[in-house]
Amino acid sequence: MSTDDTKTMIRLEGVSKTYPGTTVPAVSDLDLEIPEGEILVLVGPSGCGKSTTLRLINRMIEPSSGRIIFDGEDVTSVDADKLRRRIGYVIQQIGLFPHLTIKANIATVPKLLGWSNDRIESRVDELLDLVGMDPGQYRDRFPKELSGGQAQRVGVARALAADPPVMLMDEPFGAIDPITRDRLQNEFLRVQEELKKTIVFVTHDIDEAIKMGDRIAVLGEQSRIAQFDTPERILAFPVDDFVSDFIGSGATLKGLNLERVRDIKLDDFPRVASGSPRREVQAAMETTPDGWAMVVDEGERPLRWVHRSDLERTDKPLVEVGQPIDTIEQNATLRDALELMLHSSTACATVVDKDQAYVGVIRMTTLNERIEEMQHDARVHYDELSRQVSA
Numbered sequence: 001m002s003t004d005d006t007k008t009m010i011r012l013e014g015v016s017k018t019y020p021g022t023t024v025p026a027v028s029d030l031d032l033e034i035p036e037g038e039i040l041v042l043v044g045p046s047g048c049g050k051s052t053t054l055r056l057i058n059r060m061i062e063p064s065s066g067r068i069i070f071d072g073e074d075v076t077s078v079d080a081d082k083l084r085r086r087i088g089y090v091i092q093q094i095g096l097f098p099h100l101t102i103k104a105n106i107a108t109v110p111k112l113l114g115w116s117n118d119r120i121e122s123r124v125d126e127l128l129d130l131v132g133m134d135p136g137q138y139r140d141r142f143p144k145e146l147s148g149g150q151a152q153r154v155g156v157a158r159a160l161a162a163d164p165p166v167m168l169m170d171e172p173f174g175a176i177d178p179i180t181r182d183r184l185q186n187e188f189l190r191v192q193e194e195l196k197k198t199i200v201f202v203t204h205d206i207d208e209a210i211k212m213g214d215r216i217a218v219l220g221e222q223s224r225i226a227q228f229d230t231p232e233r234i235l236a237f238p239v240d241d242f243v244s245d246f247i248g249s250g251a252t253l254k255g256l257n258l259e260r261v262r263d264i265k266l267d268d269f270p271r272v273a274s275g276s277p278r279r280e281v282q283a284a285m286e287t288t289p290d291g292w293a294m295v296v297d298e299g300e301r302p303l304r305w306v307h308r309s310d311l312e313r314t315d316k317p318l319v320e321v322g323q324p325i326d327t328i329e330q331n332a333t334l335r336d337a338l339e340l341m342l343h344s345s346t347a348c349a350t351v352v353d354k355d356q357a358y359v360g361v362i363r364m365t366t367l368n369e370r371i372e373e374m375q376h377d378a379r380v381h382y383d384e385l386s387r388q389v390s391a
């Protein structure tokens, strides 16, 4: 299970945990290497010991046997409080303190560390910005005044507060609707690209594992590692029936979770400003096969899809006809893009930059070509492997 060129940040050696009053271990003889600066996903069925494993890493619970090596140092018996300050933790049920403001929630660890008020305040605002929430608007609110997605963002901000090198995330996006979850996953990946934290990310959802993980450990009962590999290799070469059952059908669709929008060719789509005269809009529609135009604002931000027939029906302003445009950013996955296409009347996915300004569109035909390439690559890869095995 060596991790080629990357350094190991945390190593578990023969770690076991049997909870008091039970006889069967929740985690049994686990050896695990957590690579520095990557997201390692622990994925497995409910009850297999994922949460227990995370709690063992930051010593919220004590192992019954085994050793934990953190950055070269045996931390199996150091002061657990000190250890925890080097490790951010996002728990399964968000767990914001309901009686504290958002600011006070995020400031929990910096306060423990004795930071000055000024430093805490600027850190809180910086983190709210980072997770996409306006500090002025949210800093002084209470958790019950947030949506589920916002509470999750604050949970992530709180774990990042003291800039720990390691983050443990226990099903952090579990309890929210699929669209918000997708958005949070993408935002988090963008943040991680900058921060390069060492992250252990727990989920029971294989799609989430494939999307988020640099590496994945597929766990069976008692946290036994069934396979430890890159997402690509787990999809292409599941080691046994347990892993392939867990992956389930539709490996190609799952493979779309591995590819980013920024890696695919974008097409251009005719745009018209929201204040354009009708004649101009109609001219733009003539250049597209299906008679659609994309209406944008002064900042080139996509507003609405307007069809030729919309203009024939009414003379309302452009921003009041047609349909709103859903958009994705460059770090979204091709799976997200497909999702968007299936819900868009134009069958293309509109790509925007960080400021929500138009970048291009992905057409269904382009995505199809990419899928065919992926299937071809997988076949070649598979043939090679079969040849090695039979040689």
Ligand code: ADP
Binding pocket: 019, 020, 022, 026, 044, 045, 046, 047, 048, 049, 050, 051, 052, 053
């Ligand atoms: P997962 O997070 O993968 O769903 P857990 O680590 O929470 O699994 O639980 C693993 C096993 O340990 C389960 O059988 C669970 O019932 C048991 N378990 C978890 N926490 C405790 C506890 N505090 N006391 C006794 N048994 C526990």
Ligand code: MG
Binding pocket: 050, 051, 052, 092, 170
């Ligand atoms: Mg759990």
